[in-house]
Amino acid sequence: RYSHTTVCASCCLFNTLGAWEYLSSYFHLKFNYKDDWDIYSFHINSTVSSRYATTVITSRVANRMDESKEIEFHVRIPKNAFISKFRMFMDGEVYDGVVKAKEQAQQQYTEAVSRGQSAGIVSSVGRTLEEFKTSVNVAAHKKVTFELTYEELLKRKLGKYELQIHARPMQPVKDFKVDVYIHEEAGINFLEVKGGLSTKALGNAITKTLADKQAWVYFYPTEDQQKTCDSCGEQGMNGDLVIVYDVNRDTTLGDITASAGYFVHHFAPSSLTRIPKNVVFVIDQSGSMSGRKIHQTRIALIHILNDLAEEDFFGLITFDGNIFHWKRELVQANQQNVGSAKEFARNIRDRGSTDINRAVLEGARMLNAHPREGSASILILLTDGDPTSGETNRERIQSNVKKAIASKFPLYCLGFGFDVNFEFLESMSLQNDGVARRIYEDSDADLQLKGFYEEVATPLLTDVTMIYIGGTNLTQTNFSQYYNGSEIVVAGQITDNNIETFTPQVLRNTRMTFTNTDVTVELTGTISDNRIQRVWAYLTVKQLLEKELQLSGPEKETVKKEAMELSLKYSFVTPLTSMVVTKPPGERTDVLHKPKEGERLDHHSQGPDGEAKFIIFCGRD
Ligand SMILES: *[C@@H]1O[C@H](CO)[C@@H](O)[C@H](O)[C@H]1NC(C)=O
Ligand SMILES: *[C@@H]1O[C@H](CO)[C@@H](O)[C@H](O)[C@H]1NC(C)=O
Ligand SMILES: *[C@@H]1O[C@H](CO)[C@@H](O)[C@H](O)[C@H]1NC(C)=O
Numbered sequence: 001r002y003s004h005t006t007v008c009a010s011c012c013l014f015n016t017l018g019a020w021e022y023l024s025s026y027f028h029l030k031f032n033y034k035d036d037w038d039i040y041s042f043h044i045n046s047t048v049s050s051r052y053a054t055t056v057i058t059s060r061v062a063n064r065m066d067e068s069k070e071i072e073f074h075v076r077i078p079k080n081a082f083i084s085k086f087r088m089f090m091d092g093e094v095y096d097g098v099v100k101a102k103e104q105a106q107q108q109y110t111e112a113v114s115r116g117q118s119a120g121i122v123s124s125v126g127r128t129l130e131e132f133k134t135s136v137n138v139a140a141h142k143k144v145t146f147e148l149t150y151e152e153l154l155k156r157k158l159g160k161y162e163l164q165i166h167a168r169p170m171q172p173v174k175d176f177k178v179d180v181y182i183h184e185e186a187g188i189n190f191l192e193v194k195g196g197l198s199t200k201a202l203g204n205a206i207t208k209t210l211a212d213k214q215a216w217v218y219f220y221p222t223e224d225q226q227k228t229c230d231s232c233g234e235q236g237m238n239g240d241l242v243i244v245y246d247v248n249r250d251t252t253l254g255d256i257t258a259s260a261g262y263f264v265h266h267f268a269p270s271s272l273t274r275i276p277k278n279v280v281f282v283i284d285q286s287g288s289m290s291g292r293k294i295h296q297t298r299i300a301l302i303h304i305l306n307d308l309a310e311e312d313f314f315g316l317i318t319f320d321g322n323i324f325h326w327k328r329e330l331v332q333a334n335q336q337n338v339g340s341a342k343e344f345a346r347n348i349r350d351r352g353s354t355d356i357n358r359a360v361l362e363g364a365r366m367l368n369a370h371p372r373e374g375s376a377s378i379l380i381l382l383t384d385g386d387p388t389s390g391e392t393n394r395e396r397i398q399s400n401v402k403k404a405i406a407s408k409f410p411l412y413c414l415g416f417g418f419d420v421n422f423e424f425l426e427s428m429s430l431q432n433d434g435v436a437r438r439i440y441e442d443s444d445a446d447l448q449l450k451g452f453y454e455e456v457a458t459p460l461l462t463d464v465t466m467i468y469i470g471g472t473n474l475t476q477t478n479f480s481q482y483y484n485g486s487e488i489v490v491a492g493q494i495t496d497n498n499i500e501t502f503t504p505q506v507l508r509n510t511r512m513t514f515t516n517t518d519v520t521v522e523l524t525g526t527i528s529d530n531r532i533q534r535v536w537a538y539l540t541v542k543q544l545l546e547k548e549l550q551l552s553g554p555e556k557e558t559v560k561k562e563a564m565e566l567s568l569k570y571s572f573v574t575p576l577t578s579m580v581v582t583k584p585p586g587e588r589t590d591v592l593h594k595p596k597e598g599e600r601l602d603h604h605s606q607g608p609d610g611e612a613k614f615i616i617f618c619g620r621d
Contacts, residue, residue, distance in 0.1 A: 037071050037138075038062045041175040044165055046243075048182040050257045050264055051154045051489075052535045053163055055081075059146045063138040071138045073146035076129040076166040081152035082538065082572035083592070086579055088136055089145040095582040097592075099571045101564055105578035105591045112589040127440055129166055134581045134590045151572075153538050156246070156268060156487035157455060163243040167197060172226040172236040178219035180243050186255045186266075187248040191215045196239030201228040206241075217243055254488075256504060259532040261497040263471070264539075265504060268487040272460040276375045278330055279308075280315040282363040283348065284383035284416075287320070290350040293384060293416055293441065300449035301345040307457060308333035313375075315366045316341055319359035320352030321389040330370040355390035356383060357397045360411070364404035376459035376481050377409035379432075382439075382449070383425070384416035394424050395552075402431050410434035410480050414452060417441045427549040433480035458484035461508055466490050470502040475539045491536035537570040545575065 041060040046053055055077075063069045077083065086097035100108070138144050154161040165178055182188060191210045197219070198206060205221035219241055226232060231239045247255075247266075254267035281304075283297060301316075308314055312333040316326040326344040331337045360381055367377045391397055405411060411432035413425035416439045426436040439448045461482040468474060474492035482488055494502050544563035548556055564576040573579045573594050581590040 036063070036065045036069055038064050039169050039171055039173050042167075042169045042173045042177075043175075044167065044178045046163060046165060046178075046180045048154065048163060048180070048184075049531060050184070050535060051156075051161055051266065052151065052264075052531065052538070053081075053154055054149065054151050055165070057146075057148045059169065060143065061138070061146070062143045063140060066140050068137055068139045070135050071144055072133065072135040073148070074131065074133040074168075074170065075148060076126070076131050076168065077148075077150050078152055078164050078166075079126070079128055079130050080155070081150040082541070082567075082574055083132065083148065083150045083579060083594070084571050084573070085147070085149035086132075086134075086581060086592075087147045088581075088583070089147070090136065090138065090584070091142060093584070095584070097579045097581045099568060099573055099577050099579055101568065102576055102578050102593065105580050105593075108580060109589060109591045128164060130595060132592060134592070136583055137587055151534065151538060153489070153535060153542075157485065158451075159485040160244050160246045164195070165241045165243070166239070167241065168238040169236055172223040174223055176221060176223075176226065176237075178217070178241060180215075180217040182215040182217075182243075182245065184213055184245075184247045185257055187213050188215050189246050189248045190244075191217070192244040193217055193219075193241060194244055195242035196230050197232075197237060197241045199230045201225050202232070202237075215245065217241075253504065253506060257532060258494060258499065258502075259529050262491065262493055262532040262536050263468075263502070264489065264491040264532055264535045265466070265468075266487055266489055267466070267506060269460075272484075274309070274458045274460060274484065275462070276309070276311040276313075276372070277457075277459050278313045278367055278370055278372060278375055278377040280317065280330070280363040280366050280379050282359045282379065282381045283316070283318045284354060284356075284359075284381075284385070285318045285320050285324075285348050285350050286352055286354040286383075286385060286388075287350055288354075288385045288419060289416070293445070294348060294350045296446040297382065297416075297449065298345055298348055300446040300453075301348075302342050303446070303450050304453045305333075305338050305341050305345065307453075308338060310334060313370060313372070314341070315363070316344060317359060317363055317366075318348050319355060320350075321355050322352070323355070323359055323362050325362075328366075330366055353389040354383065354385050354387055356381070356387040357391035357400060360397075360401050361404050364401065367409055368404070376462050378456060378459075378481075379405070379409060379411045379434075380414065380453070380456075381411065381425075382414045382416060383420060385419050386421050386424070394421070398424075398428050398431060401428060405432045407433065407480070412436070412452070412456065414439050414449065416445070423549065430546050431550050455486065456481075456483050460484050463508060464488060465507040467505040467507060468492060468502065469505070470495050470498060471504070473536075473540075475536065476543055489539065491532070491539050493536070534570060537566055538572070541566050541570075541572060541574055 039059055039061050043058045044055065046055040057075055059073055061071050063071060088095040132148060136144055154163060163180065169176065188210055191208055193206050193208055202221050202225050205219055205225050207218045209216045226236045227234060229237060229239055249268055249270040252269045252271060254265060254269065256263055256265045281301065285294065310333060313330040314333050315330045318324045326341055363379050367379060387397060411429055412434040413429045413436040415422045415425045415436060422436065422438060429436040437452050439445055459481050462480065464479040464482055466477040471492045472495050475490055477490055479488055541563055544559055548559045548563060551559060560576065567574040567577045573592060575594050579592040581592065
């Protein structure tokens with residue numbers, strides 16, 4: 001029989017493909033459940049309100065064997081979410097997981113190992129999901145209930161919110177249910193259910209109801225149906241249910257929900273017209289881009305160029321160790337120029353090294369040389385590697401870039417594949433009002449590139465400042481650009497919980513464009529309802545983590561400390577905290593870390609579905 005000892009001894013430090021396969025087959029052997037354990041009930045319950053989703057996964061498992069058995073709980077949750085609770089119920093006892101500072105949890109783990117008690121650390125990174133996995137020893141003919149809670153603020157992208165629910169119970173389950181309840185004061189304007197689990201016969205198992213401010217989605221597939229979706233089989237379901245919706249947007253100031261002294265403001269006016277943009281694409285053509293990557297980049301670029309509006313201006317630079325201009329200055333996106341740029345894009349070839357510094361500075365120069373009243377400038381960098389020629393010191397590159405851009409326009413960095421130092425790209429984007437996105441090397445990479453571009457394709461506002469008289473402890477209030485299909489979200493505390501004196505305003509270019517004349521602050525819930533406070537905490541922690549990335553030295557430490565304290569207070573598992581799973585005495589300690597998107601992963605640790613994983617799983621029974 002396989003035991004943890006075997007695994008630990010033979011592959012504690014595995015990093016190779018062999019180890020991955022070994023691990024897969026190990027799990028396959030060990031958890032060839034059917035006859036030994038029975039998931040007799042699996043429920044996923046998601047409640048969404050003011051775009052904040054709280055999801056509880058409850059799995060009830062029985063050990064049908066005559067001997068005790070290690071029973072596993074293994075689920076995937078959206079990357080953007082924070083786990084906030086994990087409990088196990090067994091033999092009349094409740095075992096509550098505890099969120100601790102990462103170092104402290106790590107220490108507990110190390111001590112457990114050195115005392116000869118086994119311990120496990122489990123974490124992994126995928127495209128949109130990450131894993132939670134633990135296990136517990138269950139006596140013969142006994143049951144265990146696992147309950148995991150996670151929370152996330154749904155982000156509006158391309159005009160919609162998406163709640164992704166992943167279901168892979170590992171076997172067909174008699175009592176399987178997904179219940180989603182959505183409540184939005186602004187009114188829900190459409191509701192759709194997508195994802196692999198909505199295909200084939202499983203589609204019949206979905207019921208959706210939309211009634212103005214509320215919506216319900218139920219998904220109750222039978223055991224037979226659970227074998228019939230595109231990626232489902234004898235082992236039951238394996239796939240996503242994606243709930244898609246948007247809310248009504250009538251009032252110009254958006255909607256503000258308040259409860260128990262906290263508010264959250266969603267601002268995404270529908271009445272605006274697009275403003276022309278100036279966009280420069282800086283495209284890496286270094287040797288490492290060869291093959292499919294450069295091919296997909298060409299395809300995406302050609303699509304993107306096609307979608308430029310006539311009033312837009314654009315520039316295109318490719319770079320390796322040198323820089324290649326299509327044109328030295330920005331030109332108008334008329335038919336002739338777009339045609340010629342597409343020809344240039346078709347002929348991009350991979351070669352040479354990577355001089356990110358020079359390329360980005362040149363892109364910034366082109367935008368700076370082309371100021372245009374009432375337009376929005378955007379710099380987009382696509383790269384698949386680290387700087388290898390010219391200036392290669394990352395801090396100096398960042399400081400050069402920051403100086404060149406001087407907060408005049410956002411820089412978006414697209415990191416292609418896993419050879420990039422994503423954290424470097426991420427902090428550089430954040431320092432310049434942008435964001436970084438990873439492009440996964442896969443057959444749909446061109447669609448990922450195009451999808452990202454679409455999110456920023458239509459600027460509607462620049463230099464937005466949100467002001468809240470009577471508000472305090474506000475999350476970010478200044479936004480360099482606002483794009484069609486996205487949304488500005490600000491949360492904060494209402495001073496003395498006094499709604500009467502609370503006055504929100506939106507300023508643009510210091511001219512007032514939206515006032516509070518028609519705003520109503522919706523009061524929801526009762527005094528004990530802390531939901532909006534959790535939205536505030538979630539946003540604050542996310543933004544502190546981003547700020548931390550941009551800083552160094554003592555400033556970084558201060559921000560880190562603040563983020564950690566809030567994570568602990570609200571029991572969020574963030575990159576700074578860990579969940580220590582509490583188990584009956586004598587059992588292995590499990591510590592769960594939330595991995596960072598920037599985490600450098602070994603190529604070989606990619607799972608079969610293109611999801612990168614890394615697992616350290618050592619210990620003894
Ligand atoms: C889902 O969770 C909500 C909020 O905790 C609760 O009110 C509701 O009863 C739950 N629904 C089901 C079907 O368990
Ligand atoms: C914004 O996007 C919506 C579709 O999501 C579209 O109907 C609308 O026309 C767009 N607005 C502008 C100004 O482009
Ligand atoms: C936000 O913008 C306003 C004016 O637009 C400026 O006065 C203020 O300093 C900015 N705040 C931050 C935190 O950058």
